[in-house]
Amino acid sequence: MDLNLRKAILSNISENDHKQLEATIVDAIQDGEEKMLPGLGVLFELIWEQSDDQDKQEMIKSLEQGVQQANTGS
Incomplete structure (x- = not known):
């Protein structure tokens, strides 16, 4: 199976605006x-x-x- 993860991710966000991109980043970090x-x-x-x-x-x-x-755990 040839999966190009980079292209799939770019395709998923290609139509996102500023707020959607920010939400994607924040959600990904908060969810961990x-x-x-x-x-x-x-x-x-x-x-x-x-x-x-x-x-x-x-x-x-x-x-x-x-x-x-x-x-250092700070």
Whole structure:
């Protein structure tokens, strides 16, 4: 079975507006379900590809801080 998960996820959100995209992200994070992780990965990929170098550095800094907080239990 040849399933292109990335294309399926993009197809599912292709008609979503700003509020729907935000709700998708918030719901996926709040639910904490493992099955949502690939979708969040595809969304992050889209964000990354649309970002300039400064935005990418800010995201990496935020990610680094989040990882540190997660590791310290804060």
